[in-house]
Amino acid sequence: MIVLTMLLVFTTGHAFYPNSNAASSTGNASSTYTLSWMGYDWDGAGEETLMLNGHFLASLPTLDSPQNSNVYTSFSLDISSLVVSGSNTLTLTHASWDCGTADNVKSLEIDSQTGMVFKSPTVDPLSCTQSLTYNFNVATSGSGGGSNSGYTMSWMGYDWDGTGEETISLNGHFLSSLPSAASPQNSGVYSSFSLDISSQVVQGSNTLTFTHANWDCAVSDNVKGLQISNQTAIIFRSSTVDTLSCTQSLTYHFDTASSGSSGGGGGGGGGSGSGSVPILIGWGGVRLDEAVVGGGIHQPSSPTPSAVFAGESATNMELLLSKLKPLGYDIVKVSFDPSCTGSQFMSAYSATNLQRAIQIAQHFDFWIVVDYHGFTEPFTPATSSCWLNFWSGVVGQFKSSYSKIIWEPEDEPKYGFSGSACSGASACVSYLSNEYQQWINQARSLGDTHWIVVENICSFGCSLCPGGDGACSAAASGFPMVTDPLGTLSQGGRIFISLHTYMDYGSYSGSWNSATAESVAQQYYQAMIAGVRRTGWPVLDTESGASPLCGSCAPDAVLTGNAGYTVVTFHFVQTLTNLLDSNTPQRINWVNWPAGSWTDTPNAGIYGAMQCNSSPEGWGCSLQFKST
Incomplete structure (x- = not known):
């Protein structure tokens, strides 16, 4: 009872x-x-x-x-x-x-x-x-513990305003007539809807239909943002805006696995094989001010009306996400300058800009990594206190704003500078672990439940590997050890570990070839796998790229500058992407860099490495990957 x-x-x-x-x-x-x-x-x-x-x-x-x-x-x-x-x-x-x-x-x-x-x-x-x-x-x-086969369907409906105007069926069985009551506030606008469809989902092929009543026929009641999810992942997603009218119904097909209740979808969504860990692939290098019209460095050649902010032109960030979404990406990393150690190049923090960035991400149903693009904050008491205080305000303000926020407290922790509170990689990993633990405990005490990224100490550079990067087995010990007050991963804890992945010409110029590229990619991959075993947390590589990290130094450069690449580095990033995408039981999540408007790569414009209208085109346009 x-x-x-x-x-x-x-x-x-x-x-x-x-x-x-x-x-x-x-x-x-x-x-x-x-x-x-x-x-x-x-x-x-x-x-x-x-x-x-x-x-x-x-x-x-x-x-x-x-x-x-x-x-x-x-x-x-x-x-x-x-x-x-x-x-x-x-x-x-x-x-x-x-x-x-x-x-x-x-x-x-x-x-x-x-x-x-x-x-x-x-x-x-x-x-x-x-x-x-x-x-x-x-x-x-x-x-x-609830149903193991719970399926939820969500979508946006345009002009869904009349009682029972739209009828939804699954596998020939009635689901609902919506809206349940006259809703004049929905007239001429998109409104959100969701349904529990668990009782009518079958193993194997499923057919979902929308039909419009034979009245109120003057306006097409379009459907967009349709997705079906189970308890672990999105199993189907439609990236199109579909017309529903008195003379045109809609039919969608999706598949569930024949064994178990959390199978992957056959309609564009990828099922999760590892509990509640989302599947994430996307791009970073977006400055926080690119959520504002005129923000960033380069600007679009002609204005486009915004689909997010009525009466405005689309921002650089909005234009990028509108480009990424149809390609199968689902996450964006948005960065701002560190507030406690001086300005860099990713634009100053602004709560207004962050709210706009979150709204843009919501519009496209993207996850958003909120990146404090700093380096040394955790390693001195004064800057650590400033860092924690700053983040307390940000997390407190935005903890309830959007479920798909991922906090990145520090972009690339850098130790070994004058005045650092620790010395040596091993001692500084221990010190960094304590700093991250304070950050996590503070966020959870504020009531926050979002995912949090904990960065490997080798992401900026370390002495654990011969190349000064994280491409060796010893780099696994560079992951900080933390716990989450929410519990372990299986209990609902939400921690990602990250290791930034590049092939530096300065480290590998002596054997600059495809074989070395494959070896470096494999070493990074193995360090991540070992890090998962060591920490108990899944990986989200929040920065991976094809830059040789030296401008135009490499002999095989294809494009120079921040968003540039070489023949060898592209082979590296493609090899690494293949390894991450094919990992079992679940692919390893990644975010490539950069797709922002600030790069100095010739003709990259507002899209950086995702500029596909240049010659040569950005390397992101040639990258092969498995979409979500």
């Missing part, structure tokens, strides 16, 4: 009180559970955060939604993976901004595939000073 009581929690410390009017029904933890509700004035990106049993569910809405201002809007989430046998606690909290209006919740309901298990008859106030807590118990019959 599920028993659910609603509690109102006041952040000022007032006592909570139970709601005795809740309707309930039977269920168990092996069922599929969907949470649905109506939210009033849920209009700001990430304004409301939902947690279940201390684990992050969502920050909603996913994008700024001015059409939701001062009206009720429908929301739903698949919560199956976080429901446990016994006591469960659901919380809703409001961000510390936009406090003028209470973002009320009504018609809160939890359903399993067999029927309704809870419904609240009250309208519950949610505000900057008042959160909501719902406690419910699930009988211990069946297996705990």
Whole structure:
């Protein structure tokens, strides 16, 4: 039997009180559970955060939604993976901004595939000073921990405004008619929708259909951003905007594996074979100011209207992501100058710019690495204190803004300088481990649950390998050892380890050939594998490239400058990409460098190594890889 009581929690410390009017029904933890509700004035990106049993569910809405201002809007989430046998606690909290209006919740309901298990008859106030807590118990019959085959479908629908205007079916079975009520606020705009489709998903081939009613035919009710995910990964994603109208229905096909419940998709998504670790491939080298019109160094030859910010031209960052998404990439690294050790070249930190960068990433459903592009901060007490204080403000402000943020506290930790608190690689790895642990503990104490990147000490340079880089087995000991208060990886911990990967002409000029390139790539790969065994955490290589790190020094240079490459270095990065993509049981994640507007490579423009309209073209345009 599920028993659910609603509690109102006041952040000022007032006592909570139970709601005795809740309707309930039977269920168990092996069922599929969907949470649905109506939210009033849920209009700001990430304004409301939902947690279940201390684990992050969502920050909603996913994008700024001015059409939701001062009206009720429908929301739903698949919560199956976080429901446990016994006591469960659901919380809703409001961000510390936009406090003028209470973002009320009504018609809160939890359903399993067999029927309704809870419904609240009250309208519950949610505000900057008042959160909501719902406690419910699930009988211990069946297996705990939620369904192993929970599938959620999410998408954006344009002009989905009339009651039951669109009908969705899966494998010939009715799923839903949406919207469930007349929604004039959705007229002429995109609105977010999601459904738990677990009960109708079959092993093997699945067919999903959308049909439009035979009325309100003047406007095509387009669908975009369609994706289907299970508990571990996205298994299908459509990168197109698809027309749905009175005379045109939509059909999508996707496959699930014939064994197990978390199979990869046959429609463009890659299933995860390692629990909850996302599959990530993409590009970095984007300055934080490239989220602003006119930011960066080079500018587009002609303005393009922004799809993210109405009335503006598209920024360099937006133009890059619109180029990367159709190619199968899903992550971008955005960098800013270190605030505690002086300016570099990636633009100063700005909270406004970071908010815009997050909004752009959200629009394209990209993960975003937020990179403090510094080097020495952890290695002196004064700069370490500054570093931790700076990040406390950033994490505190943006912890609830977007679920696909990845924090990179330090780009490339550099030891061995005058005044460093440690000396020698081994001692400095230990010192760096403690610094990272302080950073992680601080972030978790603030309530943050995002992934965090911990960088190998050899990413800038170290004495562990003959080449001064991380291309040797000893580099595995350069990964800092840390724990996550969220738990180990299998318990929900979210730590990535990283080792930056380049082939430096200064280190390998004596045998500058393809054989050496393959050997260096293999050595980096083996160091990563050993690092996973040593630390227990998965890899996200946040910077890999084809630059020889010496401008035009190499005899086989194809393009010079920051985004340049040589015949040998391209062979290196292609070999490494093949190794990372083919790793089992799950590919190793990577982010290439650079695709920003600041490089000095001839004709690279705003895209750096992803400039495909130059001759020769950027090396990223020739790279072969397995898309997500």
